[in-house]
Amino acid sequence: MQPVHFISGLPRSGSTLLAALLRQNPRFHAHMSSPLAGMVDAMLGEMSDRNELAAFITDEQRQRVLHALFASYYGAEFAAGVIFDTSRKWCSRLSVLSEVFPDFKIIACVRHVSWIVDSLERAVQRNALRPSFMFNFQTGSTVYNRAEGVAFGEGIVGYSYNALKDAFYGRHAHHLMLLQYETLVRDPAMAMAAVYDFIGESPFPHDFDNVHFDAGEFDERTGMPGLHAVGRKVVAPERTTVLPPDIFRRFENDAFWLNARANIHGVTVV
Structure with missing residues (x-):
């Protein structure tokens, strides 16, 4: 199988733009989030000791099954020389990935x-008539409810x-780069x-x-048209926040990657 790398990290942080740029290289395949991380979790669960027949499965077989899962998903129709698979889950799966790749x-x-x-x-407010998948399509919440919902441990941001x-x-951590x-x-240009x-x-x-990228059909199904829209030209947006000041201040010191003393493994931060 061709080399496989991964795009992960925080939401709304440029992963779709990065994939759109990587796709310009004819040797690369990259896209928005794939289902593979969930499929890997499902296979690991089925091969765990909760299955009474797991006694017949060795770690070498587990490794081969997971490798074959990637090889089957990225089959002959993906002729690219290098695969980039995207999921926010991959950052919590480095131990598994190191066994497979x-x-x-x-x-x-x-x-x-x-x-x-x-x-x-902003995405929620832009689609005020379309309840969002991020909040289980519930209606009537406030910006404070929504900020709490995305920030808690199982939320999209948390x-x-x-x-x-x-x-x-x-x-x-030696497998990791922060962009x-x-x-x-x-x-x-420097980032790429x-x-x-x-x-x-x-x-x-x-x-x-x-730059070209189209995930319009997916975004429509989630109730958030334009969520993965990428501008034709790469530019830095200039804007003021739509958040109340207290919510904005709540998160403004959370960029731990900017603290060089805390970077104990010397992870590259670009």
Whole structure:
């Protein structure tokens, strides 16, 4: 099977834009989140000791089954030389991935958490007539309810934030690179050069003024049209927050990756 790398990290932090740029390289396949992380979890569960027949499954067989799962999913129709699979779950699965793909790399997209919550709230307000999947399609909540909902441990932000810390401070951190959204949109050429260097691939002349990505059908089904929309040109957005000041301040010191003294494994932060 061709080399497999992973895109993960925090939501609303540039993973879709990164995939859209990587797709410009004809050697690469990249897209928005795939179902593979959930499929891996399901297979691990079925091969665990909750299955009384697991006594007949060795770790070598588990490894082969998971590798075959990727090989089957990315079959002959994916002719790319390098695969990038995307899921926020991958940051919490580095131990598993290291058993299946010893040489894998994982690019975790990060962003100041206040602006992530702001971006999610903007998406909710933009689709006021379409209740969101992020809140189980419930109606009548306030911005405070929604901020709490995304930030708690199993929320879309809280889970991915904890998974990112798990990877950053864990023993497999050498597989990890953090790509800041702010860098990607302000200096995309430098950001992409760092990605290529990290994965050991030859540079490619990306077109930052002509980016294409379409996930409109998926976004429509989730009740949030435009959620994964990518602008034609890579630019840094200039805007004020839609969040109340107290909510914005709540998250403004959560960018732990900016603390060089806390980077105990020397993870590359771009």
